[in-house]
Amino acid sequence: MCLQGVFKLKFWLLICLGWLCLATSAAQADEQKVLMQTSLGAVVFELNSRQAPISVANFLAYVDEGRYVGTIFHRVIPDFMIQAGGHRFDLSEIEDLAPIRNEADNGLKNVQGTLAFARSEDIDSATGQFYINVSDNSNLDHSAASCTRMDEAARQKALIRGLRKPLTCKTFGYAVFGRVIQGMDVVKAIENVETDYYADYADVPVVPIVIESISRID
Secondary structure, three states: OOHHHHHHHHHHHHHHHHHHHHHHHHHHHHOOEEEEEEOOEEEEEEEOOOOOHHHHHHHHHHHHOOOOOOOEEEEEEOOOEEEEOOEOOOOOEOOOOOOOOOOHHHOOOOOOOEEEEOOOOOOOOOOOOEEEEOOOOHHHOOOOOEOOHHHHHHHHHHHHOOOOOOOOOEOOOOOEEEEEEEOHHHHHHHHOOOEEEEOOEEEEEOOOOEEEEEEEEO
């Protein structure tokens, strides 16, 4: 190939790479950010509506309706996660919206600093409670060995009949839908507070950590 051809090829490669970078930056810029002010400081989340549209829409519904304001971080486990969004000072529960479909199979992983929805044993039982991973928690991820919804349905039918067959598959996983982009120091401060038992709950901060406000960042 002549020198002129090489220069032209390099030029077009640079143009293509430039457009790719611009497109990636634009996609990231379009993602909604949320500011959460807690009694220990502020945390900013970046949500991922491309890979977790149902979860993001659900989280924003709670944010926009002010359902999280006044709730506490009611479960704090060092080297694991901090959980919030479902209980008031006295650990009474807030009124939840309808459960959503679990998006744990969206390819996002429960790594340090990510935001995900808590749930009960049922795969599609997440409502408003969320947690922030303070460590890499691959045991919470969806995988090829995860139970399917058919597995869970069969298990529920067996339980109704009084049969308790052990599951041979792993958890379907917990849906990650965002990440902390500012305030990880606040997250770590919450992780390290003193906790105790309160009524029927374990790992409850002795001094309540309150979500004072939470809103979208335009």
